[in-house]
Amino acid sequence: MKEIVTFGGGTNGTAMLINMVKYQIKPDEILFSDTGGENPYTYEHIAEMNKWLQSKNFPLIQTLRYKTKNGDELTLEQDCLNNNTIPPVAFGWKTCSQKFKIQPVEKYLKAKYPTEKLRIWVGFDAGEERRIKANPNENFENYYPLIYWGWDREKCIEVIQNTGLKQPGKSSCFFCPNMRKNEILRLPDDLKDRAIAMEKNATKLAEIKGLGRNKSWTDVINADRSQLKIDWDEEDWHQPVCECID
Numbered sequence: 506m507k508e509i510v511t512f513g514g515g516t517n518g519t520a521m522l523i524n525m526v527k528y529q530i531k532p533d534e535i536l537f538s539d540t541g542g543e544n545p546y547t548y549e550h551i552a553e554m555n556k557w558l559q560s561k562n563f564p565l566i567q568t569l570r571y572k573t574k575n576g577d578e579l580t581l582e583q584d585c586l587n588n589n590t591i592p593p594v595a596f597g598w599k600t601c602s603q604k605f606k607i608q609p610v611e612k613y614l615k616a617k618y619p620t621e622k623l624r625i626w627v628g629f630d631a632g633e634e635r636r637i638k639a640n641p642n643e644n645f646e647n648y649y650p651l652i653y654w655g656w657d658r659e660k661c662i663e664v665i666q667n668t669g670l671k672q673p674g675k676s677s678c679f680f681c682p683n684m685r686k687n688e689i690l691r692l693p694d695d696l697k698d699r700a701i702a703m704e705k706n707a708t709k710l711a712e713i714k715g716l717g718r719n720k721s722w723t724d725v726i727n728a729d730r731s732q733l734k735i736d737w738d739e740e741d742w743h744q745p746v747c748e749c750i751d
């Protein structure tokens with residue numbers, strides 16, 4: 506059985522790797538799916554983690570990206586721009602995580618290990634049990650070590666702190682409709698502008714108003730820039746409905 510870590514680039518995945526290093530559970534592969542629109546701090550963290558993993562004689566994190574039938578790389582942001590829309594998770598569909606996160610990993614693994622059994626390490630933490638599910642691929646078996654170890658998010662943060670590594674923060678696309686208001690307002694200006702451009706280009710929004718579903722990020726960002734207050738109900742934002750891992 507091959508051991509495959511799917512690394513999300515955030516707190517959970519980092520804590521999971523730290524414990525694997527501690528107990529010398531060396532995986533065969535550590536894979537990170539890059540939508541092309543991850544937060545800049547996540548890209549920085551992956552570079553830092555690779556230095557650390559190398560110092561521990563562990564495999565390095567390998568980045569995978571979605572490719573079209575022609576073999577060209579396509580980012581989620583460009584896909585949204587091409588289709589005059591925003592990430593499908595805003596409409597309650599999981600297809601952006603399926604297409605840009607899950608599919609590149611599955612494709613890579615099926616090509617490399619066509620017949621072998623694979624155990625897929627997934628960094629959902631204790632508290633995310635609702636997200637557990639069997640892997641639909643016959644040769645793949647999902648394994649949720651953080652849940653098995655009883656590690657919640659606070660424990661993951663503590664473990665990272667004790668190791669001396671920088672806290673990675675939450676990983677997601679910088680335009681993810683699951684983001685909360687404070688996360689949006691903390692984005693660098695250039696990324697705020699790209700999110701506004703995505704909303705402006707999105708002519709196929711049906712009933713929703715924008716990346717904030719019943720709110721447009723453009724309004725929220727512009728109100729903040731003009732130092733105006735805008736109401737924002739955070740309740741809907743706390744439970745990810747996608748399959749992205751942190």
Ligand code: SF4
Pocket residue numbers: 540581592594601602605606676677678680681682683747748749
């Ligand atoms: S982080 Fe958000 S926008 Fe990006 S793939 Fe996941 S659900 Fe979609």
